[in-house]
Amino acid sequence: MRQAAIWTTIGLAAPTLAAADPGENWQGGYGHMMWGGGYGMFGGLMMILFWGIIIALIVFAVKWFTDNQGGGNRGKRDALEILRERFASGEIDEEEFDRRRKALEK
Template identity: 40%
Template sequence: MWDFMNMHGYYGGGFMWLWLLLIILVAILIFMLLFKKSDSIQSNRSEKSALDILEKRFARGEISEDEFKSMKKTLEND
């Protein structure tokens, strides 16, 4: 038999709000992890591309070996 509280959705409605809140929190966590991961991937790409450019400049003879070592050391420290 239905009682007053169950008939008006206090039990079911409360749990639905909890599920909705849980889903929203999980979605926020997933987005935060994805953006954090994409930022770290982007920074790795920029470091690699800077090092690639430096190696190409050295291979073409645009910079000396001492300049190459100095610039490479600077890139690796950042």
């Protein structure tokens, strides 16, 4: 049973491998597109540059979307809210609270 599975796999893979054989004169056509023919070394470097730009755009898009979630005011507290917290905790008295609140509302 195991040998039959191996021979079946080889039998199915052989035509694929034969079709992938470049033949004797594989550089007579287009050649190897990355380094040997086509655009040569320039083509390979451009491919690396292209994929680098695509990956960078994806990273920047994900960063931008995660930074802009939460109504745009995430992590930032209003000055009046901080003043109210300080008054509620007893750090400042009512006179100081009123004076600072009026200054903030100008």
